[in-house]
Amino acid sequence: MGKLFLFLVLIANGLIAQDGVLPRIHSHNDYLQNVPFWKAYAAGASSIEADVFLVGDSLFVAHAEEEIDVKRSLERLYFEPLQEALALGLNRPKKLQLLIDVKSEPYATLDAIIQVLDRYPSIRGDDGITVAISGNRPKPTEYLNYPDYIFFDYQSLDVVEDSAILEKIALISLSFRNFSEWNGKGRLTAQDLEKVLATIEKAHALGKPFRFWATPDSKTAWKAFSDLGVDFVNTDMPFECTQYINTLPDRYYQNTKFSEVYHPTFATDGTNQAVENIILMIGDGNGLAQISATAMANKGALSLTQLKNMGLLKTQSADDFTTDSAGAGTALATGKKVPNRAIGNDSQGNPLENITELLAKKGFVSGIITTDEISGATPSSFYAHRQDRSMSEGIMDDFAKSPLTLFISTENPNNRHENSTGDFSMLSAVDEVGKSKKDKIGFLMPGKIASGGNNELAKATDNALRFFENTHKPFFLMVEGAKIDSYGHENDIGGIISEGIGFDKAITEALKFADQNSNTLVIITADHETGGLTLPQGNLERNEIEGDFTTHDHTALMVPIFAYGPQSNQFQGVYENSEVFHKILKVLKVQE
Structure with a gap:
């Protein structure tokens, strides 16, 4: 026996x-x-x-x-x-x-x-x-x-x-x-x-x-x-x-590298308290299966899975059943459905006012953090206006003219347009971001960021929030965990989990900030699901996951949306991804 x-x-x-x-x-x-x-x-x-x-x-x-x-x-x-x-x-x-x-x-x-x-x-x-x-x-x-x-x-x-x-x-x-x-x-x-x-x-x-x-x-x-x-x-x-x-x-x-689960206080979660600051976190390609895999590989829980207010987003673009990151990013950033590949422009090629432009008129400062290049489809949707996501030179021209006060992204030494940072003061270390008193700052992370055990995205988020706190102005910060999508395209379950854990560490920093700053609302979602991931087998005791994929592309699955902080209950339900923009303006009491 x-x-x-x-x-x-x-x-x-x-x-x-x-x-x-x-x-x-x-x-x-x-x-x-x-x-x-x-x-x-x-x-x-x-x-x-x-x-x-x-x-x-x-x-x-x-x-x-x-x-x-x-x-x-x-x-x-x-x-x-x-x-x-x-x-x-x-x-x-x-x-x-x-x-x-x-x-x-x-x-x-x-x-x-x-x-x-x-x-x-x-x-x-x-x-x-x-x-x-x-x-x-x-x-x-x-x-x-x-x-x-x-x-x-x-x-x-x-x-x-x-x-x-x-x-x-x-x-x-x-x-x-x-x-x-x-x-x-x-x-x-x-x-x-x-x-x-x-x-x-x-x-x-x-x-x-x-x-x-x-x-x-x-x-x-x-x-x-x-x-x-x-x-x-x-x-x-x-x-x-x-x-x-x-x-x-x-x-x-x-999995052998973990995200320590943060348990929020819920002191202002779902209350009617006024919202001044928005932290919008986008896990690129991070559908429900990706979140499930990451949670189960992280000893069964994440900081993300502690949250109570959640919903589902429909992700279809204006011209396709299955969106790309440009179409989804623009929907989130402008409140309008647009064709795939379009960055901040409508179906006729007309520019759409995005949330950073709109909030700048109301006295907000804004920033973008991404593990992608700053000209990537998701981040550029929050500042650029181009017909096609591949128009990197024009996108970077828009970046230089944008109202952003902070950006942190990965560097691309092979892209001369990417390295044109305009009038941003470039810092040499991420820890300098939180201490900076300059008006417009930027920091380039290494092009290849180690997965999972690396805290780069979390460090960037923490320092960006301290920078904004020191401005004493209301702010909008978009944080993207971009490489979940990359590993989804490669059908690499280990990469998805490692990137998901890195993203959860950044979520932890956002939730901590929200608990310390009660007028801050944290919103966490995805632009789309990537890979058609399912989880047929695994072992919770050993933090093991078997992933199975149906495609190397995006899918049309609805994606989860979580919210934490005052008026987080406004993000419950099932709705179009373009509605996130309008819900943000509603809780901020900002007229479109």
């Missing part, structure tokens, strides 16, 4: 999968694929199964004798294509197993298989290729009667005493249904898990790779069998299974 408990702990922690070695993929009943052999071979499956009948002196591939098609011989479907693939050097795996499941009388069928293989020396003479006989087989004591290149699928857990016979065994296969009726959803029961683990342990004690057949065929099942230490994952979907298993290490992330 102690050994079972250890196995259960290992399974729960996802540690069984053979010390990081991925299982091989077995294309079960491969001949039923719409393109037998080639589909599995191209996908990277390293074990391919064919059911074989001997009729007369010919070997046919079929599941049942009545389904035999004389055009579908073992040679034409498998030996000839394999020989051609080897000759051309196409997608050669390190190891390839051809599992021939004999459906007819074993001895005559096996003799016929050997006779045919004599015509394919490139197959039988290749040390990387294993021909394994399954189904109707000779007795184990007869295995030695067959050529060295013929191996067998041993379908028993009985100990094999004769080492020579053991050498002829390629793998051990058993029906999964003898041990469990699990359908591949959720997880195995404790009783079934005990039986399955004991079976795999006995098979491995014989020193042979192990396969279950008659298994559930789903991502959940593939992950479970991989974690259990099965050597061959049985599937009727070789492409999907191979893609899933081979990308699993890149989609499974264990």
Whole structure:
């Protein structure tokens, strides 16, 4: 029972999968694929199964004798294509197993298989290729009667005493249904898990790779069998299974750098107290799944997840179901839906007054912090007016004329326009920002900011808030965590989580400031979701997350919006992203 408990702990922690070695993929009943052999071979499956009948002196591939098609011989479907693939050097795996499941009388069928293989020396003479006989087989004591290149699928857990016979065994296969009726959803029961683990342990004690057949065929099942230490994952979907298993290490992330959760006082949260300062925080690409992944990888909570007032934003742009950052950023900054790629201009190309321009007329000072370049689509939406987000020279011209009093962004030494900082006094260290008494200041963070454990965005936010506090004026500050989106485009779950944690550290600084300055409202949202992220598996105790993605682009999912401070309840509900602008002006009591 102690050994079972250890196995259960290992399974729960996802540690069984053979010390990081991925299982091989077995294309079960491969001949039923719409393109037998080639589909599995191209996908990277390293074990391919064919059911074989001997009729007369010919070997046919079929599941049942009545389904035999004389055009579908073992040679034409498998030996000839394999020989051609080897000759051309196409997608050669390190190891390839051809599992021939004999459906007819074993001895005559096996003799016929050997006779045919004599015509394919490139197959039988290749040390990387294993021909394994399954189904109707000779007795184990007869295995030695067959050529060295013929191996067998041993379908028993009985100990094999004769080492020579053991050498002829390629793998051990058993029906999964003898041990469990699990359908591949959720997880195995404790009783079934005990039986399955004991079976795999006995098979491995014989020193042979192990396969279950008659298994559930789903991502959940593939992950479970991989974690259990099965050597061959049985599937009727070789492409999907191979893609899933081979990308699993890149989609499974264990977090080791954390954001300390801040617990706000809620002293003025949702009250009718007047609002003077706005901190708008935008996690680029930071949808609900990204927030969930970050929270669960951060010991189950974030400073963000402490907040009580929240809603959902619809993100469609004026001309597309799925927005880009320019369209979404402009909607947030101007209160108007615009076409994708437009920066601060409407559908006719007319400039729209943005929130920093409007508030400057009311005596506000404004600033932008971003882990992107200052000309990025989201930050530029708050000061620029251009038809296309790629017009960086014009965007930087608008930047120089903008009413901004502070900016902190990453530097781009390869962009001469990006480095034109106009009349901003450039500081050499982020700590100088909070101490500065100058009218307009800027600071460029390193172009490559380390993720997660790095506190650059939090430091920038803290110092910017101290700078604004010293101006003794109402302020608007936009803070963007830009790289969540970048990692979403790359389908990098570890990067998403690391950037999400860095963003949460910045949120912590904003919430602390709001608690110390009761007239400050903090709003946290996203411009869109990126990657179509889902979270099928994970482990809370080990801060592990499996991410699965549907796209490398943005999606049209609604994104969460959180608010903290006086009148934060005004941001509850489900509404268009363009309404955020109008809600901000409403709580500030500023006329449009």
